[in-house]
Amino acid sequence: AQSVAQPEDQVNVAEGNPLTVKCTYSVSGNPYLFWYVQYPNRGLQFLLKYITGDNLVKGSYGFEAEFNKSQTSFHLKKPSALVSDSALYFCAVRDHNQGGKLIFGQGTELSVKP
Amino acid sequence: DAEITQSPRHKITETGRQVTLACHQTWNHNNMFWYRQDLGHGLRLIHYSYGVQDTNKGEVSDGYSVSRSNTEDLPLTLESAASSQTSVYFCASSGTSGSGGTDTQYFGPGTRLTVL
Numbered sequence: 624a625q626s627v628a629q630p631e632d633q634v635n636v637a638e639g640n641p642l643t644v645k646c647t648y649s650v651s652g653n654p655y656l657f658w659y660v661q662y663p664n665r666g667l668q669f670l671l672k673y674i675t676g677d678n679l680v681k682g683s684y685g686f687e688a689e690f691n692k693s694q695t696s697f698h699l700k701k702p703s704a705l706v707s708d709s710a711l712y713f714c715a716v717r718d719h720n721q722g723g724k725l726i727f728g729q730g731t732e733l734s735v736k737p
Numbered sequence: 738d739a740e741i742t743q744s745p746r747h748k749i750t751e752t753g754r755q756v757t758l759a760c761h762q763t764w765n766h767n768n769m770f771w772y773r774q775d776l777g778h779g780l781r782l783i784h785y786s787y788g789v790q791d792t793n794k795g796e797v798s799d800g801y802s803v804s805r806s807n808t809e810d811l812p813l814t815l816e817s818a819a820s821s822q823t824s825v826y827f828c829a830s831s832g833t834s835g836s837g838g839t840d841t842q843y844f845g846p847g848t849r850l851t852v853l
Binding site: 655657659664665666667668669672713717724725727728729730 | 770778779780782785827829840841842843844845846847
């Protein structure tokens with residue numbers, strides 16, 4: 624079965640420090656991977672995606688994600704966290720059995736303290 | 738700019754009433770989706786559509802229905818609202834994979850529904 628896991632419910636980081644939000648996946652075939660961010664009382668906003676090509680994908684707001692096929696991971700990273708990065712982050716993978724559908728992880732709450 | 742809108746943004750209703758939540762997108766996307774978001778459950782897919790006249794059940798479809806009469810709209814109907822359907826509802830749309838789309842979904846701002 625295809626699935627996505629975000630092993631951490633919450634990540635706490637000090638402002639200015641690097642941050643990592645973890646995501647692992649299980650799919651048959653080549654994965655299409657996505658990261659979304661949700662600010663309080665808002666809809667999900669697309670951050671970045673990996674379809675093919677370079678393993679390091681750059682996205683919005685200074686975020687990037689590293690695709691690692693051997694570890695089946697797609698961790699979200701940022702070199703220097705901002706308090707305004709505090710939000711809920713979702714990893715997702717395309718459902719190859721039903722094109723167009725995305726399978727979402729449970730979400731990770733990122734808290735950046737000054 | 739293309740966008741996806743939902744209305745109403747907030748709704749309070751009573752148990753047993755029929756409720757319809759609207760979703761409208763101007764992306765000209767073929768695919769549209771309805772999710773509900775609850776604490777501890779993340780996003781759960783209710784129904785989805787790959788085009789006009791096409792609808793499919795998601796993982797939590799009981800008590801909900803959708804219809805797709807045009808490309809832009811996918812209204813979600815709660816036939817007889819229950820307290821368990823109190824939630825935040827999100828609509829999303831994406832391009833068609835077959836035409837080169839890569840399934841990036843774009844989300845509306847959400848509707849907060851309370852069933853008393």
